[in-house]
Amino acid sequence: MKKLPFTLILFFLFSFAIKAQNVNTEKSVVHFKINNLVFSYVKGTFTDMTGTVNIDTDHLSNSKIDVCIAAETVETGNDKRDTHLRSQDFFYVENNPNICFVSTTFSKSEEGFTTTGKLTMLGVSRDVTIPFSYKNNTFIGTFKINRTDYHLGENENPFVIGEMVKIEITCMVN
Numbered sequence: 001m002k003k004l005p006f007t008l009i010l011f012f013l014f015s016f017a018i019k020a021q022n023v024n025t026e027k028s029v030v031h032f033k034i035n036n037l038v039f040s041y042v043k044g045t046f047t048d049m050t051g052t053v054n055i056d057t058d059h060l061s062n063s064k065i066d067v068c069i070a071a072e073t074v075e076t077g078n079d080k081r082d083t084h085l086r087s088q089d090f091f092y093v094e095n096n097p098n099i100c101f102v103s104t105t106f107s108k109s110e111e112g113f114t115t116t117g118k119l120t121m122l123g124v125s126r127d128v129t130i131p132f133s134y135k136n137n138t139f140i141g142t143f144k145i146n147r148t149d150y151h152l153g154e155n156e157n158p159f160v161i162g163e164m165v166k167i168e169i170t171c172m173v174n
Helices: 006-019 079-086
Strands: 029-035 040-046 047-054 064-070 100-109 113-121 124-135 139-146 161-172
Touching: 040 079, 100 124
Parallel strands: none
Antiparallel strands: 029 040, 029 161, 047 064, 064 100, 100 113, 113 124, 124 139, 139 161
């Protein structure tokens, strides 16, 4: 059995390490939109995204996303509502400080790319698929989740607050 030279092994390890890029926390944001009182919407954001993103568009099997956002950064433009969203009724940020996504697969699509992975919120992990584009070190993806799948505001009246949440992620990497 032939052994690889130590310098060749280091080169491969270094090449892989430099591809994973840290999230630019200041320029990355998650926007969300949910139906409120049937005829209107509540829009908001999350900031303070951290983690690493490695998108290799030529070799998608080498790609990986591992990011989290701070649940306490939820912002809708209404202080009273934001405080309620941080409470036990919704995000319970005291016990669940982060919402995380870890990719498992990537594929090419007609519109760009798709990643599937585990979205973890309130201690619940579910598979989600995110169609996305990736250009100039910026990941932009849009998808929907059912908030009740994560027990998010599960005691709220569905006529007051909708179940489906539209999410748009803009993640810039350094």
